[in-house]
Amino acid sequence: MLYPQNSRSRLSVPLDGIWQFKLLDAPHDAGQPLAGGCLMPVPSSYNDIYEGREMRDHVAQVVYERTFFLPPIGGDRVALLRFDSVTHHGEVYLNGMPLGSHKGGFLPFEFDVTDRVDREQENRLTVVVDNILDHTTLPVGTVEERTFPAIGTRRVNLPNFDFFNYSGIHRPVTLNLLPRHHISDITFDGRGDGSFTCRVECGGESPVEVSIKDGDRILWSGVGREHHGTVDSIIAWDVDEPKLYDLEVVSGEDSYTLAVGFRSVETKRDGLYLNGRRVYLKGFGKHEDSPVGGRRLDQVYNVKDLALMKWMGANSLRTCHYPYSEQFLDLCDRMGILVIGETSAVGMHTTFTATGMKIDVHTPTWQTLATASHHRDVIRDMIARDKNHPCIIMWSIANEPASEEAGARNYFEPLFALARELDPHRRPVTFATHGEASWDTCEVAPLCDVLMLNRYFGWYHEEGNIEVGAAMLRQELDCYHETYPNLPIMLGEFGADAVAGLHDSTPTMFSEEFQRDLIAAYCAVLDAKEYIFGEHVWNFADFATAESVKRVQGNKKGVFTRERKPKMCAWYLKDRWGRENNGNR
Numbered sequence: 001m002l003y004p005q006n007s008r009s010r011l012s013v014p015l016d017g018i019w020q021f022k023l024l025d026a027p028h029d030a031g032q033p034l035a036g037g038c039l040m041p042v043p044s045s046y047n048d049i050y051e052g053r054e055m056r057d058h059v060a061q062v063v064y065e066r067t068f069f070l071p072p073i074g075g076d077r078v079a080l081l082r083f084d085s086v087t088h089h090g091e092v093y094l095n096g097m098p099l100g101s102h103k104g105g106f107l108p109f110e111f112d113v114t115d116r117v118d119r120e121q122e123n124r125l126t127v128v129v130d131n132i133l134d135h136t137t138l139p140v141g142t143v144e145e146r147t148f149p150a151i152g153t154r155r156v157n158l159p160n161f162d163f164f165n166y167s168g169i170h171r172p173v174t175l176n177l178l179p180r181h182h183i184s185d186i187t188f189d190g191r192g193d194g195s196f197t198c199r200v201e202c203g204g205e206s207p208v209e210v211s212i213k214d215g216d217r218i219l220w221s222g223v224g225r226e227h228h229g230t231v232d233s234i235i236a237w238d239v240d241e242p243k244l245y246d247l248e249v250v251s252g253e254d255s256y257t258l259a260v261g262f263r264s265v266e267t268k269r270d271g272l273y274l275n276g277r278r279v280y281l282k283g284f285g286k287h288e289d290s291p292v293g294g295r296r297l298d299q300v301y302n303v304k305d306l307a308l309m310k311w312m313g314a315n316s317l318r319t320c321h322y323p324y325s326e327q328f329l330d331l332c333d334r335m336g337i338l339v340i341g342e343t344s345a346v347g348m349h350t351t352f353t354a355t356g357m358k359i360d361v362h363t364p365t366w367q368t369l370a371t372a373s374h375h376r377d378v379i380r381d382m383i384a385r386d387k388n389h390p391c392i393i394m395w396s397i398a399n400e401p402a403s404e405e406a407g408a409r410n411y412f413e414p415l416f417a418l419a420r421e422l423d424p425h426r427r428p429v430t431f432a433t434h435g436e437a438s439w440d441t442c443e444v445a446p447l448c449d450v451l452m453l454n455r456y457f458g459w460y461h462e463e464g465n466i467e468v469g470a471a472m473l474r475q476e477l478d479c480y481h482e483t484y485p486n487l488p489i490m491l492g493e494f495g496a497d498a499v500a501g502l503h504d505s506t507p508t509m510f511s512e513e514f515q516r517d518l519i520a521a522y523c524a525v526l527d528a529k530e531y532i533f534g535e536h537v538w539n540f541a542d543f544a545t546a547e548s549v550k551r552v553q554g555n556k557k558g559v560f561t562r563e564r565k566p567k568m569c570a571w572y573l574k575d576r577w578g579r580e581n582n583g584n585r
């Protein structure tokens with residue numbers, strides 16, 4: 001699905017702004033204009049906008065509504081209504097009539113409203129959003145009936161993951177007017193040597209003209225829907241010089257320009273290669289998370305975060321634990337940051353919860369979850385959306401599933417195959433393993449192109465003991481390497497909570513010194529291992545989570561605070577990553 005753009009043939013009308021909003025405790029009748037409620041900014045999470053638990057902790061449906069006029073432009077056009085993300089389930093109505101629904105909170109969907117939109121009168125757009133997560137959704141949650149003394153039975157929804165279940169219309173909504181016969185998709189795969197393949201999907205019979213341009217200079221052009229070619233003397237896209245070219249496609253009345261890069265990604269026994277050069281990943285696991293707006297698209301935070309990463313000498317990140325906005329990936333393309341694109345498959349275990357919340361019923365994960373078909377949809381839609389981004393170097397198809405439980409391999413094997421089949425560049429496919437899945441128990445590791453381990457020795461295991469934690473890490477890595485000598489390994493997560501401003505001369509847990517020392521001890525272990533190809537610290541910044549005794553107003557493993565102020569370990573990492581030759585061992 002191509003991102004909307006304005007061009008000489010296309011008009012993209014933003015429907016962002018202030019919408020009418022209401023929490024629902026009964027099914028909504030979209031036949032009537034929404035009465036009552038309050039004003040809500042779009043895009044935004046609704047949770048932190050008004051005070052009180054009713055809004056912050058609301059579990060179930062809410063409704064958003066606004067009106068719009070169809071812009072008076074002529075021609076034979078289709079009107080597509082696009083939602084970049086509605087978290088987690090959206091049901092859309094136009095003038096009281098249902099348009100359809102979408103499951104999954106982090107990927108776009110659209111409806112053709114050409115024959116539904118009123119051309120003369122104001123149109124009423126209604127979106128019913130549901131944030132319930134259960135054993136069929138990604139992320140996974142648990143819905144339970146619980147009885148509380150003197151209160152009675154309540155339905156509770158426990159997130160099975162360690163980030164706040166921010167909800168609402170999180171990314172832009174647009175009305176897009178395109179020529180009836182339009183370019184509907186482009187698949188471009190440019191390699192570091194200048195060779196490329198390009199496929200265009202387009203309505204109508206008009207010839208499809210494709211050109212690759214650098215500014216005004218045409219470097220290559222051809223006519224047709226399928227192309228294989230080579231552009232001489234290109235500059236390969238890289239972290240230090242993220243060179244982009246314009247791929248211009250013209251067909252009949254329509255035209256679309258896509259920013260593309262040429263770069264090759266491959267893995268070998270000793271690591272990850274970008275354009276034939278070994279690259280060591282230095283960076284972070286992140287979240288889309290900022291004060292007030294929650295998980296909304298926030299380009300101020302996005303640019304700031306990438307600028308901070310560049311300032312530190314980081315070169316990469318993982319989109320934990322869901323596909324990030326397209327605008328964010330565009331920034332990574334333009335600023336030269338390597339991205340591991342992750343699906344929203346997080347919380348895939350039924351025997352424990354990420355924040356230590358109680359689960360009453362323990363059943364084997366792979367006999368309990370019913371996520372497989374949705375997981376396939378998420379992989380398909382994520383790769384369809386993100387395949388053209390040069391910044392994406394790898395796919396992570398899940399975070400910390402119960403890969404040590406019987407049935408994990410059967411569940412994941414078709415999903416790995418699907419990701420490989422769909423990606424035109426055949427980027428490496430992996431997933432993040434948790435500490436319970438070790439070299440001798442993990443059923444999914446053999447399916448991976450590279451291994452990505454999340455480890456918290458010295459924090460969740462052997463709490464407070466950095467020396468033992470580092471020793472445990474060393475052993476775990478060596479055992480994994482002996483078991484899988486052909487698969488390079490990276491640490492996908494490691495770190496410790498530090499409450500900014502908490503200090504100690506003998507570093508103890510939660511102090512800034514402890515966080516720095518634990519990270520430094522892990523780095524020393526990594527430096528001694530040739531087969532390690534990357535280190536992603538958890539987390540870039542402090543972020544909101546569900547409440548639990550383990551969380552002091554959120555997860556404090558950020559190297560930066562939630563307001564993006566550096567903690568002590570930021571200076572350690574800046575020094576480490578900024579050093580000449582570090583990271584290109």
Ligand code: GCB
Binds near residue numbers: 161163399434493538
């Ligand atoms: C993990 C999870 C991440 C958590 C982190 C933590 O393993 O992947 O979502 O936030 O640990 O801090 O506990």
